[in-house]
Amino acid sequence: MKLHNTATCPEKSINEEESRNKTADNVKDIGDRQSMLFAESKKSLLVIFQGMDTSGKDGAIKKVFADVNPNGCHVISFGRPTEREYSQDFLWRIHHHTPPFGMIHIFNRSHYEDILVPSVEGYIDQSIIKERYQQINDFEKMLEANGTTIVKFFLHISKEEQEERLKERMTNPKKFWKHKDSDWTAREKWDQYLEAYDTIIEKCNIVPWHIIPADKNWYKELLVSGQVEMALKKIGSKFPPLITNLT
Numbered sequence: 001m002k003l004h005n006t007a008t009c010p011e012k013s014i015n016e017e018e019s020r021n022k023t024a025d026n027v028k029d030i031g032d033r034q035s036m037l038f039a040e041s042k043k044s045l046l047v048i049f050q051g052m053d054t055s056g057k058d059g060a061i062k063k064v065f066a067d068v069n070p071n072g073c074h075v076i077s078f079g080r081p082t083e084r085e086y087s088q089d090f091l092w093r094i095h096h097h098t099p100p101f102g103m104i105h106i107f108n109r110s111h112y113e114d115i116l117v118p119s120v121e122g123y124i125d126q127s128i129i130k131e132r133y134q135q136i137n138d139f140e141k142m143l144e145a146n147g148t149t150i151v152k153f154f155l156h157i158s159k160e161e162q163e164e165r166l167k168e169r170m171t172n173p174k175k176f177w178k179h180k181d182s183d184w185t186a187r188e189k190w191d192q193y194l195e196a197y198d199t200i201i202e203k204c205n206i207v208p209w210h211i212i213p214a215d216k217n218w219y220k221e222l223l224v225s226g227q228v229e230m231a232l233k234k235i236g237s238k239f240p241p242l243i244t245n246l247t
Contacts, residue, residue, distance in 0.1 A: 001201070001202075001211075002198055003154075003194050003197055003198055003211070004194060006156060006211055006213075007156075008156050008157055008214060008215045009158075009215045009219075010213060010216055014219065016218055019218055019219060020218050022222055022226075023063070023218070023225050026064075026226055026228075026229045027064060027065075027066055027067050028067055029229050029232075030064065030065065030068060030225065030229050030232060032067075033229070033233065034068045034072050034232065035069060035072070035239075037072065037102060037103075037104070037235060037237040038069065038071070038072035038102045038103070039102075040102070040237040040238060040239070041101045042147070042237070043101060043148070043235045043237060044098075044099035044101050044102065044103050044104070044105070044147060044149070045099065045103075045105075045148070045149050045150075045151070045228075045235065046098060046099055046105050046143065046148050046149070046151070047104065047106045047150075047151045047153070047228060048107045048110045048150065048151070048152045049061065049106070049107065049108055049109070049110075049153050049155065050109065050110065050112050050116075050152070050153065050154050050155070051153075051154055051155030051157065051214065052157055052162060052190075052193065053162065053183040053187070054161075054162045054165035054166060054169075054183070055155035055162075055214045056157070056214050056217055056220055057155060059217060059221075060153075060155065060217075060221060060224050061075060061106055063217075063225075064221060064224050064225045065104070065106065065228075072102060072104060073103070073106065074097075074099070074103065074106070076097045076106070076107055077107075077109060078093070078094070078107065078111075078113060081093065090111065090114040090132065090135075091111055091136075095139070098143060098148060111136060112136070112200055112204070114132065115129055115132050115133070115196070115200055116193065116196050116197065116200065119196040119199070120189055120196050133200075133204055136204050137203075137206040140206060140207045141206055141207075144207065149231050149235055150207045151227055151231045152207055152208070152209050152210065153210050153212050153224060153227070154197065154201065154211050154212065155212050155214040155220060156212060156213055157215055159187075159190055161214075162187065163187075166179075212224060
């Protein structure tokens with residue numbers, strides 16, 4: 001599979017209104033099942049979002065987890081590593097934020113940034129990057145073996161749609177805060193970043209990726225909510241029975 005050849009829009013036969021209604025049902029069910037996950041506290045869920053700038057990671061998180069109790073959910077955004085984090089192995093800062101039993105943790109960007117960015121920008125030797133593919137596979141296998149279900153999303157936006165969204169950040173006062181000149185700079189290396197993602201998806205697929213067409217937010221939200229709901233169903237949490245010592 002090559003991302004260059006993968007659709008970023010829904011098929012024309014897919015109905016937007018029906019999709020929005022199905023998403024609303026999914027979101028409600030996610031909220032209900034999260035309550036059981038939290039109450040039972042025997043398993044956990046880690047949801048990972050990756051994607052190009054403007055692919056809609058924040059929006060997907062806001063929509064899909066709208067009915068989740070904040071007590072049982074935590075969103076972590078990973079940026080440039082600090083000096084302290086650089087002094088440790090690259091997964092050190094990640095492992096610290098994986099979910100304990102009963103919790104949903106959502107990674108807005110993740111450990112994959114520590115392959116993606118250095119692969120394109122070239123500030124880490126390729127031999128180290130190659131080792132990191134297997135280290136990530138081992139890390140994710142270990143998490144799942146110890147009770148954490150992982151769901152990974154790549155939000156796949158077209159270069160044309162990204163340009164429109166970047167321009168909107170410079171013209172819509174409500175989105176000025178999102179604008180960064182560095183996003184335009186990174187856009188100049190679009191092909192290199194997409195190729196790096198191709199390699200990541202190929203080599204780090206022990207826990208499978210879900211490639212989500214992201215040009216239309218309503219369709220992206222439908223697919224993401226469906227996969228999260230399915231993951232919670234498979235976990236199968238239930239409300240615990242009453243335990244009492246009263247006579």
